[in-house]
Amino acid sequence: MIDNENIEKKFSNELILLHSKDHIAFFTDKVDTHYHSHNYIQITIGLEKGFNITVEKDSLYTEGIIVNSNISHRLYGYNEWQLYLLINPESHFGEAIKRNFLQEKQVYVLGEKEIRDIIQLDIQSMPRMINSLEYSKFIKRLKEVLNISNYNLQHKIDDRIQKILTYIGAYPLDKLSVKELSNMIFLSESRLSHLFKEEIGISLTSYILHEKLEKAFYLIFNGLNITDSAIEAGFSSSSHFTRTVRDKLGMAPREIIKNSRYLKV
The missing domain is CATH 2.60.120.10 (Jelly Rolls)
Incomplete structure (x- = not known):
């Protein structure tokens, strides 16, 4: 116990x-x-x-x-x-x-x-x-x-999507757009979105938003204030970040941060 x-x-x-x-x-x-x-x-x-x-x-x-x-x-x-x-x-x-x-x-x-x-x-x-x-x-x-252990069977990711993933990981999120990513691999925005969901199992816009949230909380838990963290992570303002966190997590950022620890897994 x-x-x-x-x-x-x-x-x-x-x-x-x-x-x-x-x-x-x-x-x-x-x-x-x-x-x-x-x-x-x-x-x-x-x-x-x-x-x-x-x-x-x-x-x-x-x-x-x-x-x-x-x-x-x-x-x-x-x-x-x-x-x-x-x-x-x-x-x-x-x-x-x-x-x-x-x-x-x-x-x-x-x-x-x-x-x-x-x-x-x-x-x-x-x-x-x-x-x-x-x-x-x-x-x-x-x-x-829960009997879902095989939900993420391994497969070779399309080279174009792998290029997108690498780019998202290295490029400033505040300057990132689906249009820029689609131009980079010579696909339309709709075709890229379809291919990304097919390969990764999550929409491209959701993936980018998830990355922004992760970066914002990482910055916050490493000492940066909420406003600067939100802007650097690609949100238009601290209020935009707060609304997004409430929508995604059901709690305000300050409630999450207080007496909290952060771990990327």
């Missing part, structure tokens, strides 16, 4: 944010949101106890739930630790979740066995021991429990 006293002393009222290519995850004991919706599919697991979630006015107490993208909801965590996975619905990961759990419904309440199998992955100890390697192992095993 989790060492409650140790957790309270070391991590009380904290948020640990992990940024991956197809999802964002955070461990926290400070979630108490108002109604909001975001573009991500959300998986929430109680590390110790359940939580209360209201989805479009229907309220329930549970220990594990999957909520489809763009569904209005609010959550009260009782100051207990939960794991949140915010998965891009256009990624292979997101498509696998939709196929397995959300084909005929907008919400899937995880069963006792599913929650027990996830908890047995030693999820309770993650806030104390979290690092990139341990998280990668955990997320791989979680996908196996």
